Amino acid sequence: MGSMPGTELILERAQRVIEACGRADRPCATLSYAQSLDGCITAQAGESTRISGEESMVLTHQLRAAHQAILVGVGTVLVDDPRLDVRLTEGQDPRVVIVDSGLRTPTHARCLQLERATPWIATTSRASEESRERLQQVGARVVTTAQNSTGGVDLEEVLRQLAAEGVRSVMIEGGAGIITSMLAAGLADQVVLTIAPTMLGGVRAVQDLRQLGSADLRPRLEQVTTHPLGDDWIVHGVFRGHGMTS
Ligand SMILES: NC(=O)c1ccc[n+]([C@@H]2O[C@H](COP(=O)([O-])OP(=O)(O)OC[C@H]3O[C@@H](n4cnc5c(N)ncnc54)[C@H](OP(=O)(O)O)[C@@H]3O)[C@@H](O)[C@H]2O)c1
Incomplete structure (x- = not known):
């Protein structure tokens, strides 16, 4: 399956950001997830909610194929049990990385x-030898790895x-914690970001960022483009301060 009109531009822009990253210390990280109009990633904690339309799902698979690795939290593995492979388009499956401090x-x-x-x-040193x-x-x-401030x-x-x-590139597919x-x-x-025309009133994709200080210190996108795709909207942007020309 080839790219659909509209997705080509998004893929091209995402690819250009990956190429422009040029950092040796860590891969280019692309956040990619689907949310409702009110910013929710799922309707209910501990449950899986299908949010995006067919066309957006294809885009997700195209993005997977464009990255060398795909990273999710153990919460997503336990709730969604995703395959994280490339099925709806052609391309190589990215390497899976699960973030799981206690090896659940x-x-x-x-x-x-x-x-x-x-x-x-x-994982962290909290995980048992048996689970390893x-x-x-x-x-x-x-x-x-070392433990962060919350373990x-x-x-x-x-x-x-x-x-x-x-x-050199990693796609971050969620969930909210990650x-x-x-x-x-x-x-x-x-x-x-895929935004679907629904209101869920559930679990917000982005949780507490108050630790970052005032609103103007919180993440902001630059070079933003928006694209309608099926019934959804796709937003692409580069995080401020990441100094790339896409
Ligand atoms: N709409 C979408 O695109 C989309 C995509 C993915 C997931 N989801 C939904 O998201 C929900 C899962 O989200 P979630 O927040 O519960 O789980 P999550 O973000 O997938 O995983 C969070 C878990 O990862 C572990 N973790 C270890 N180190 C971490 C770190 N530095 N930062 C954050 N987490 C760390 C923690 O568990 P330990 O303490 O055990 O290590 C934490 O509870 C599900 O309902 C799923 O359906 C939606």
Whole structure:
């Protein structure tokens, strides 16, 4: 399946940002998720809600194919059990990275079953040796990082380790915890956001960013473009301060 009119431009812009990143210490990080008009990623905590339309789903798969790695939190693995592969277009499956400080990822998680680059599970010293062995036995590579201030995985360190292995681009597909942490740490370079014409009144995609200070210090997009796609809208932009010309 080729690109649809409208998606070509978004893909081209996202690709140009990846190429312009040119940093050796961490890959270019693209936040990509679907939200309702009122900014929700799911209708109910602990549940999966289908938000985007068919065309936007195809775009998601095209974006997956455009990145070398795809990163999600263990919350998403437990709730959605996503495959995180490229099915709705042609292209290579990105390497899966699960952020999971206590190794709650089940060995039967679908994204671990695929025949592709060894999946990574980024964890902390909080994880038990038994869980490490359990996941290594099904072919995952367990990577340990320092703990962040709340005991979670140090995302910057995960990105540094990915860069050290030659990964230049990573797509961050959620969920809310990971999106918020990436924004709070200033690690996101660009966003491809799908906005669907629905109001969910559920769990917001971006949670508390008050730690960043006043509103003008919070993440802001530059070089913004918007595109209608099916019934959805796609917003693409580069995070302020990431100094790229897309
Ligand atoms: N609409 C969309 O595009 C989309 C995409 C993906 C997911 N979702 C939805 O999002 C929901 C899941 O979101 P979620 O917030 O519960 O889970 P999440 O963001 O996928 O994962 C969060 C979990 O990751 C672990 N973690 C470890 N280090 C972390 C760090 N530095 N920062 C943040 N998290 C860290 C924590 O669990 P531990 O303490 O156990 O390590 C944390 O609870 C589901 O309802 C899913 O359907 C929607």
